[in-house]
Amino acid sequence: MTKILDDLRQDHRNLALLWDLLGRELNIFKEGGHPDYELVETILDYCLNYPDLCHHPKENLVYDKLAERDPGAISAIGDLKKEHEKLTSLTWRFSTALSNVLEDEQLPREWFLNVANDFLGFSRNHMQMEEVLFFPAARKGLTGDDWAELEKAVEDVEDPLFGSDKQEKYQSLFQDIMDWKDMLEKMDADETRTKTSQPS
Ligand SMILES: [Fe+2]
Structure with a gap:
């Protein structure tokens, strides 16, 4: 394994926790309850910062190199860079919808849920595709x-949420993630x- 792939896979494990937390809050919303909007807002803020500015550009570099080496593999993967662009626009769309809902509680719940689920569904499918097709290729x-060449080209940015030097605005989200994991x-x-205490 290379350090780049190790780091990318670690990012995915971290993101999977965030998608689970988001899913939990969306279920509360779907049931007519009050989700933790601040938590959802912070998750989206993080997505627009770290994954969009560091994780995806790193994957794009690997993708370009793979396109030189193995064009056949690329055709199975599809246009990864376009998917990353779509992810960014879905994140902005979700973030804007959230601001609108916070300003106007009368907005249709169904509409907000659709926007949120578009983001969540696409993010999960995209990550799964990368794990199953892109990384192995x-x-x-x-x-x-x-x-070695890629290692020199990638810009190593400290993860402001999961890294050792956390940004203050993500401290409370990190605690929520740890509680959720526990x-x-x-x-x-x-x-x-x-299961083990049940008689067989
Ligand atoms: Fe990824």
Whole structure:
């Protein structure tokens, strides 16, 4: 494994946690409750900062290199850069819809949910495609020299949410993520205990 791919996959694991948290808040909204709007706003703010400014450009560089080495692999992956552009516009759309809902509670809930689910669905599918097609193709198609060249070209930016030097505006979101992870782990452990204590 290369450091670039390791870092990109770590970003995906982090993003998957954010998508789960978003999904939880959207379910609350769907049920007619009051989601934590501040949390949703902070997640979108993070998406427009770190993934759009660091994660996607890094993937684009790997993609360009792979296009030189293995055009066949690229045709299976599709236009990754276009997908990244679409993701950015879906993030802005969601972020604007959220501001509108906060200003006017009478806006149709269905409309907001559609905008939010467009973002969430596309993000999840895109990440899955990268894990299943793009990363394995890059691992297979690029040489050690290619990775060394890419390593020099990528700009290493500290992750302001998951990195060791967190930005203050993301501190509370980070705590929410940790609490959410703890809760999921506890639920898993409870489920395992229940299963093993049941007579076979
Ligand atoms: Fe990605």
